[in-house]
Amino acid sequence: MFYQDLSKLSGQEGKGWVNAKHMNKSSQTENNENTDFKVPLFQYWYLNQAYSKEMHLIESKYGVNIESDVFVLIKSNSHQSIKDDNLSKAREDFQVLVQKIATNLDCISIPHSHLESDIVKETMKHIQTDKARMILSMSAEDCKLLAPQQQASMVARRLGVGRKEDRSESDFSKTARHLIMDEKDPQLSSELSMSQIHWDLIRITHEKEIEDIINNFGVVFQSSEPSPGTVKVTVQPRRENFEDLKIHALRALTHLYQKVAMATVTCTMRSPAPESIVQTKEIIHSGHPFVGIEEKNGSYRLVGLPVHLGPAVTEVEKILSHPVFHDKEKQMTGYYESEESKAIKMDDGEEETCPICMDHFKTKEKLICGHGFCRECVWRSVESMGPICPVCKKVFGKVEGNQPDGTMNTYVSVSKLQGFPDCNTIVIDYSIPNGIQTEKHPNPGKRYYGTKRQAYLPDNEEGRHVLRLLKRAFDQKLIFTVGTSRTTGRDDSVTWNDIHHKTSRYGGPQRYGYPDPDYLKRVKEELKAKGIE
Known part of the structure; x- marks a missing residue:
């Protein structure tokens, strides 16, 4: 040809x-x-x-x-x-x-x-x-x-x-970006509106992802408050000749916002006294930076991800020495009642209801964590979320993801990782070829773009333990998923699935490399959240 x-x-x-x-x-x-x-x-x-x-x-x-x-x-x-x-x-x-x-x-x-x-x-x-x-x-x-x-x-x-x-360093970036820019997406403008709470959560809990978008697409985010509690985030290119990149940056930010918004839960205070509101604000502001408190139409509520909101709710009720939040919403945060709080719990006279459908139990099923649901409700939850308790997020079965078929190979290199001078390096090679999306993916029948990734672990006892956990996660199709690439903004791409890997030997956490003393501990926690421990 x-x-x-x-x-x-x-x-x-x-x-x-x-x-x-x-x-x-x-x-x-x-x-x-x-x-x-x-x-x-x-x-x-x-x-x-x-x-x-x-x-x-x-x-x-x-x-x-x-x-x-x-x-x-x-x-x-x-x-x-x-x-x-x-x-x-x-x-x-x-x-x-x-x-x-x-x-x-x-x-x-x-x-x-x-x-x-x-x-x-x-x-x-x-x-x-x-x-x-x-x-x-x-x-x-x-x-x-x-x-x-x-x-x-x-x-x-x-x-x-x-x-x-x-x-030349004068060129705007050494990181990934599209070679040929797409035509402007008519469904995307150069701005995104969201609540102030969601914007704060994105910036605090996903700081690295925001930094990636800024660096990879050469943009800056500017926020304004058109109305109380609402934020308008605009995307501006750092240079005129990269105007088209802001569309990709906005698409990546939209994907991140949707991810945070879907994971966010709230816990409303029930008829709080003014002094309780003041104390709650002090507790949240002083010890829970990942949790927000907002007021709407005279009602106060805490907002955050379940992993952060549950401990905040527990501490507030422990310090105030009485139930402060609605029970049904507390259950959705993964809140655990202490014996002390159980003893002082007020008798609301409420009948036992399913936390999913909020109705009376129909053929109650109790999970190993102790939470109960309607049998049909928990079955539907398993179909959508996998075998994870909707309340406390404890895994009660084998979780399987939607990772496309591929290979995971390892070998040991004699080179050293920064922070681990006394051991060799485990090198992990992942390879996911191009393919067609299935019903488990965002766009069934559409082509997805594969990837090749290399990651590094120290060849010591803890590193080998993490490697065994990663191998189990790969076999359960949990390492990768199909979605929007955080580095290129391209849709229908094989991307990491929230189990962080060190893809560089050097540069520290900001470059996804070593040294990073807490990395092995963090990745084990991420794997545990998916039932791998």
């Missing part, structure tokens, strides 16, 4: 000759400083790629440079008649086209060792689209990418190849 495209470009279909360089005799001096002759374009391209060593040998042997140029001949099509001035107009249009791309074209060399990298795979996918305007050729020596300077420079920076000036 590539050969055919070059043949068509040359104006021939396989064996014709193109005016590769016009025989300009006036350019040749008597001592023959320049020697020009015609070579078919597709043949020269082949020589330049497949016989580059032989060409270099000729250059070094005789002290010359072999350079190429093209003489383009525009002539009338014999199959149809044309106007007299059409040839000159065609030449002018062609010259405009050449001038348009000539100053914005670059070529970089890609070693074969980089062909399996994510950026090369992404580049090859984009080459197949009309918008890409890129050519990738492969030879025994290396690969050549011919592309607009912006795309070529970005690929060079990501791979650490190409000319030094192509990897």
Whole structure:
């Protein structure tokens, strides 16, 4: 196919000759400083790629440079008649086209060792689209990418190849971004509205994800308060020539907001006395930074993720020495009553109800954690959430995720991780190929983009224990999922599934690397939340 495209470009279909360089005799001096002759374009391209060593040998042997140029001949099509001035107009249009791309074209060399990298795979996918305007050729020596300077420079920076000036720090980012920007999504503007509580939770509990979006897409987030309790978040590019990136940044922020909003629970105070409200605010502000308190129509409630809200509710009621919040909402936070709070609990006279349907029990089922539900309700919960108690989140069965099929391989490297100078390094290689989404994924029947990831653990007792846990999680399809990539903003991509990995040997937590003294402890807690312990 590539050969055919070059043949068509040359104006021939396989064996014709193109005016590769016009025989300009006036350019040749008597001592023959320049020697020009015609070579078919597709043949020269082949020589330049497949016989580059032989060409270099000729250059070094005789002290010359072999350079190429093209003489383009525009002539009338014999199959149809044309106007007299059409040839000159065609030449002018062609010259405009050449001038348009000539100053914005670059070529970089890609070693074969980089062909399996994510950026090369992404580049090859984009080459197949009309918008890409890129050519990738492969030879025994290396690969050549011919592309607009912006795309070529970005690929060079990501791979650490190409000319030094192509990897200038003045370019806005060394991190991931799309090679070819999508057209603006008509469903997305440049702003997102949400409650003040949700925006605070996103910034506090997902600080790293927000930082990733800002760095990866070269944007800044600006917030304003159009009305009390409501925040409007706008996305602004840091540079004018990256205007389209704000659409991807907003898409990633929207995905993060939806994730937080769906996980957030509330716990309403029931008929609180003014002094109880003051004390509750003091307790929350002083000891629970991940929990918010808001007032709406005279009603006060705590807002946060269950893992943070449960302990906050427990502490408030313990300090105030009486029940403060509605029982049904407390159960949804994973709240555990102490013996003291049970003793002082007021008798509301409420009948026992299912925490899911909030109705009388119908064929009550009690889980191993002690919480009870209607049999039909808990079955529906298992179908949507897996075998996890909806109240306390304790796993009562084997959780299986929607991770696509792939492989997990490990080996031990003699190199050391920062913070672990006395042991070797466990290297984990994950490989998830491209595939088609199933009914378990966001868009069944649609193609998803696979990934290759490498992670690192210390080769000590605790590191090997974490490796065994990660292997179980991988076998239960929990390591990856299909969604929106946090690094590129691309939908239908295989992404991490909230079990954090160290993908760099260096750089500390901010670079997903070592040293990070608490990492092994944290990842074990993340695995435990999914029933892996």
